[in-house]
Amino acid sequence: MSQVRVRFAPSPTGFFHIGSARTALFNWLYARHMGGKFILRIEDTDKERNSEAFLNVILDSMRWLGMDWDEGPGMGGPHGPYFQSQRTELYRTKLRELADKGRAYEKDGAWWLRLEGARSRAHDEHLKRDYEKVDSPPMVLDDLVRGRVERAEDRDFVIFRSNGEPVFHFVNVVDDIEMRITHVIRGEDHLSNTSKHVELFRAFGVEPPRYAHIPLILKSDGPGKMSKRDQGALIEEYQRRRFLPEAVRNYLCLLGWTPADGKEVLPIGEIVRQFDLKEVHQSNARFDERKMSHVNAQTLRGLPAAEFAALARPILLETKVIDASVSDARLAEVLGIVQEKVISLEHLPEFMGFFFTADFKQDEGAKANLTKKGGDPVARVRELLPALEAAEWTEPALEAAFAAVGAANNRKPTDYFAPVRFGISGQGGGPHLLSVLRVLGRERSLARLRAYAS
RNA sequence: GCCCCCUUCGUCUAGCCCGGUCCAGGACACCUCGUUUUCACUGAGGUAACUGGGGUUCGAAUCCCCAAGGGGGCGCCA
Numbered sequence: 001m002s003q004v005r006v007r008f009a010p011s012p013t014g015f016f017h018i019g020s021a022r023t024a025l026f027n028w029l030y031a032r033h034m035g036g037k038f039i040l041r042i043e044d045t046d047k048e049r050n051s052e053a054f055l056n057v058i059l060d061s062m063r064w065l066g067m068d069w070d071e072g073p074g075m076g077g078p079h080g081p082y083f084q085s086q087r088t089e090l091y092r093t094k095l096r097e098l099a100d101k102g103r104a105y106e107k108d109g110a111w112w113l114r115l116e117g118a119r120s121r122a123h124d125e126h127l128k129r130d131y132e133k134v135d136s137p138p139m140v141l142d143d144l145v146r147g148r149v150e151r152a153e154d155r156d157f158v159i160f161r162s163n164g165e166p167v168f169h170f171v172n173v174v175d176d177i178e179m180r181i182t183h184v185i186r187g188e189d190h191l192s193n194t195s196k197h198v199e200l201f202r203a204f205g206v207e208p209p210r211y212a213h214i215p216l217i218l219k220s221d222g223p224g225k226m227s228k229r230d231q232g233a234l235i236e237e238y239q240r241r242r243f244l245p246e247a248v249r250n251y252l253c254l255l256g257w258t259p260a261d262g263k264e265v266l267p268i269g270e271i272v273r274q275f276d277l278k279e280v281h282q283s284n285a286r287f288d289e290r291k292m293s294h295v296n297a298q299t300l301r302g303l304p305a306a307e308f309a310a311l312a313r314p315i316l317l318e319t320k321v322i323d324a325s326v327s328d329a330r331l332a333e334v335l336g337i338v339q340e341k342v343i344s345l346e347h348l349p350e351f352m353g354f355f356f357t358a359d360f361k362q363d364e365g366a367k368a369n370l371t372k373k374g375g376d377p378v379a380r381v382r383e384l385l386p387a388l389e390a391a392e393w394t395e396p397a398l399e400a401a402f403a404a405v406g407a408a409n410n411r412k413p414t415d416y417f418a419p420v421r422f423g424i425s426g427q428g429g430g431p432h433l434l435s436v437l438r439v440l441g442r443e444r445s446l447a448r449l450r451a452y453a454s
Numbered sequence: 455g456c457c458c459c460c461u462u463c464g465u466c467u468a469g470c471c472c473g474g475u476c477c478a479g480g481a482c483a484c485c486u487c488g489u490u491u492u493c494a495c496u497g498a499g500g501u502a503a504c505u506g507g508g509g510u511u512c513g514a515a516u517c518c519c520c521a522a523g524g525g526g527g528c529g530c531c532a
Contacts, residue, residue: 288466
């Protein structure tokens with residue numbers, strides 16, 4: 001069997017949404033799994049909306065998600081150019097080829113594909129009354145994910161507009177032929193178009209590729225498939241919100257495909273190894289950002305500390321939580337207790353800002369919670385302070401101090417936890433309190449608690 | 455209107471091809487309890503589904519038919 005060649009063929013509209021990303025991803029996965037080629041072809045035939053900036057939206061997101069292409073923009077390749085806008089001469093040549101064969105004809109200034117046999121609706125006036133069903137064997141498509149699908153194309157259709165430009169179906173097929181595409185993996189919204197495409201392949205006398213129509217991604221709330229306008233539909237949003245690209249990619253894989261062993265968070269190499277079109281689902285999936293967040297959090301936790309630090313430092317610098325003077329060692333100390341609790345890099349600044357400044361914000365919700373519980377947090381801190389001041393600054397010793405004060409005041413040690421946390425960080429949650437105290441350090445911790453208690 | 459595809463917990467799904475091991479398993483979310491914090495961590499539990507109706511069969515989530523629901527396509531858009 002010859003080498004697998006798949007392509008992703010977006011049109012640069014200025015958006016790169018999650019559905020396109022998933023289609024690209026499945027193509028990429030299949031190419032990598034099969035040791036084939038992944039081709040990126042830009043369908044920029046629509047001159048109205050076509051610019052370098054729009055193209056870059058796509059290329060940036062592709063790179064961010066780690067989908068590298070073997071042929072296409074910036075890569076070249078033996079079947080270029082990879083921009084349809086540069087292939088217009090080819091399309092004219094191919095149209096002429098069909099016309100010469102009698103498979104294309106002109107009508108109203110446009111060019112139409114003539115279907116074979118009785119199905120062709122010639123433009124003769126007397127046939128124009130339209131629609132009498134023509135008995136013809138349906139096209140049988142053996143789709144790699146949907147199995148046997150039957151559909152008959154029963155009317156001629158336009159392949160070249162009267163303005164001289166070819167239509168999508170035509171260029172798509174011509175390019176797939178020229179680029180030797182072996183498998184077409186695309187959204188189910190193209191399933192009904194496939195009969196047109198197969199007709200075109202046959203008209204050219206070329207064996208059609210194998211098709212795999214993958215399920216669509218539905219919007220998380222209302223009806224219908226996800227569109228550019230929906231919340232969370234654009235890849236760049238997740239980039240901006242500092243999701244890990246590998247986590248977004250991982251989640252996208254889960255929309256329409258399931259790892260055999262049920263382990264959902266896994267490295268891309270493992271996904272490439274396991275992925276197969278035969279296991280792609282047939283039904284549409286609803287997008288769920290909460291699950292994607294979960295995948296993100298899990299992935300974050302699994303990162304080696306050095307890698308986590310390399311991601312965190314620029315974010316903390318940018319948000320002025322730290323400045324360049326903060327050493328790697330100090331940062332590592334703080335990140336060490338933060339990494340397993342935080343769910344997104346986006347939250348890092350607010351989550352750990354208090355380690356680097358005493359001038360932190362007080363969380364109103366947490367504050368309300370403190371008093372709602374009935375106790376007086378300031379009084380608790382006052383009761384505790386002497387014991388902390390006397391304690392050796394290690395977690396076991398601090399723990400013992402909490403216990404002793406609790407016992408002396410007939411309280412649970414944990415009654416002191418929330419007030420202390422709030423006093424030193426202004427927050428209601430965070431890493432384990434004893435480790436926060438340890439990492440924050442004795443002087444800073446005590447100073448903040450004294451200030452809080454007064 | 456015509457055509458095509460799909461249909462298991464709220465959501466993502468396993469199981470369906472090769473009917474009994476499924477009073478349906480996992481994950482997210484939610485709830486409860488625990489972990490020396492109220493937490494986004496972590497641990498243990500819990501609520502929750504085979505769209506409906508007919509068949510076939512000793513037996514159906516699994517096979518067949520119909521209906522309903524959902525999605526998509528029907529353009530000189532891509």
